[in-house]
Amino acid sequence: MFQAETRIEELISKLREQGYRVTPQRAAVVRVLASSQEHPSVEQIYDSVRVDFPMTSLATVYKTLAVLKDMGEVFELTIAGQSSRYDGCRPHSHPHLICVECGRITDLDIAPVGETCEKVAKRTGYRILHHRHDFFGVCPDCAGDSEHREEAHVGARAQQRLVP
Amino acid sequence: MFQAETRIEELISKLREQGYRVTPQRAAVVRVLASSQEHPSVEQIYDSVRVDFPMTSLATVYKTLAVLKDMGEVFELTIAGQSSRYDGCRPHSHPHLICVECGRITDLDIAPVGETCEKVAKRTGYRILHHRHDFFGVCPDCAGDSEHREEAHVGARAQQRLVP
DNA sequence: GTATTTGCAAAAAATTTGCTATGGT
DNA sequence: ACCATAGCAAATTTTTTGCAAATAC
Numbered sequence: 001m002f003q004a005e006t007r008i009e010e011l012i013s014k015l016r017e018q019g020y021r022v023t024p025q026r027a028a029v030v031r032v033l034a035s036s037q038e039h040p041s042v043e044q045i046y047d048s049v050r051v052d053f054p055m056t057s058l059a060t061v062y063k064t065l066a067v068l069k070d071m072g073e074v075f076e077l078t079i080a081g082q083s084s085r086y087d088g089c090r091p092h093s094h095p096h097l098i099c100v101e102c103g104r105i106t107d108l109d110i111a112p113v114g115e116t117c118e119k120v121a122k123r124t125g126y127r128i129l130h131h132r133h134d135f136f137g138v139c140p141d142c143a144g145d146s147e148h149r150e151e152a153h154v155g156a157r158a159q160q161r162l163v164p
Numbered sequence: 165m166f167q168a169e170t171r172i173e174e175l176i177s178k179l180r181e182q183g184y185r186v187t188p189q190r191a192a193v194v195r196v197l198a199s200s201q202e203h204p205s206v207e208q209i210y211d212s213v214r215v216d217f218p219m220t221s222l223a224t225v226y227k228t229l230a231v232l233k234d235m236g237e238v239f240e241l242t243i244a245g246q247s248s249r250y251d252g253c254r255p256h257s258h259p260h261l262i263c264v265e266c267g268r269i270t271d272l273d274i275a276p277v278g279e280t281c282e283k284v285a286k287r288t289g290y291r292i293l294h295h296r297h298d299f300f301g302v303c304p305d306c307a308g309d310s311e312h313r314e315e316a317h318v319g320a321r322a323q324q325r326l327v328p
Numbered sequence: 329g330t331a332t333t334t335g336c337a338a339a340a341a342a343t344t345t346g347c348t349a350t351g352g353t
Numbered sequence: 354a355c356c357a358t359a360g361c362a363a364a365t366t367t368t369t370t371g372c373a374a375a376t377a378c
Binding site for chain 2: 069076078079080084097099100106108110116117119120121123124125126127128129130131132133134135136137138139140143
């Protein structure tokens with residue numbers, strides 16, 4: 001929130017530096033990414049962007065995200081059973097906490113495992129680019145809900161299949 | 165490879181215990197999952213299964229994987245830009261090494277972060293179910309390839325006086 | 329002015345689902 | 354025999370792409 005403006009400027013600059021054109025649509029996507037803690041989906045980014053730029057297309061959002069991903073400024077969080085979420089606030093790998101019920105994604109500030117990256121590189125001979133460390137669980141809200149209404153509560157956002 | 169048989173039996177038993185019927189198709193999927201280190205995709209599982217059971221359908225593979233995932237015996241590794249891969253050899257969360265060039269996925273045997281899970285649970289109030297710790301990088305083979313490609317591509321002239 | 333980028337709509341992937349016949353228990 | 358499951362094809366969902374028109378630089 002605080003650093004959102006800074007991050008927006010940073011991303012805009014980097015786009016320019018790399019020879020990309022800064023269109024209003026791209027700027028809008030950047031703004032949404034930099035100012036949200038929500039790790040939004042493409043659809044959510046699209047909706048937010050269209051508040052200010054109703055002419056923006058979904059394809060453009062995808063294309064912009066592809067550019068930012070290639071630049072290494074945005075990380076795509078693929079998740080089983082739902083569409084990808086995007087993290088553009090912090091350029092560096094950091095752990096996430098993901099509620100498997102409601103889909104909420106939170107940044108974690110636990111000690112980074114930076115040294116482990118180097119350890120892995122040394123041991124395996126890989127050149128490590130980044131890593132993902134995500135914890136999946138049930139958030140307090142959803143835990144409370146499911147205690148009370150186990151069967152009725154099928155997460156509002158999370159589509160889970162029911163199996164006998 | 166050694167423990168494959170054991171793991172196959174284990175999975176079959178667990179299916180039975182939970183009231184699922186053990187069909188030849190399901191057994192075949194289990195066999196592929198338990199005996200491969202490759203973290204196969206659905207398509208690869210499908211192809212392997214069809215060697216022995218050519219009548220098996222892709223939908224059945226998906227359905228079987230859904231069952232095994234729900235049982236917590238198979239983990240779906242979602243990856244940006246490609247279809248999911250499945251890890252059914254070890255039931256417990258463990259880190260992976262993923263080559264972003266060739267897609268190869270290798271199990272890592274570095275120290276588990278079990279205590280971190282509990283730490284996260286304590287700190288956040290989430291009930292942690294599992295976690296993902298994956299390192300993305302370029303494997304030695306692919307690194308070699310791209311070095312050669314680059315050299316060939318740059319050509320003799322450009323090489324003479326370039327920055328270290 | 330020119331090359332990139334947009335938006336659209338259509339295509340391509342990837343995954344799921346509904347329904348009936350089949351087959352495990 | 355009963356009911357879960359397989360197979361198939363159609364439906365969904367998610368993401369990508371080709372191309373003419375618009376536009377950032």
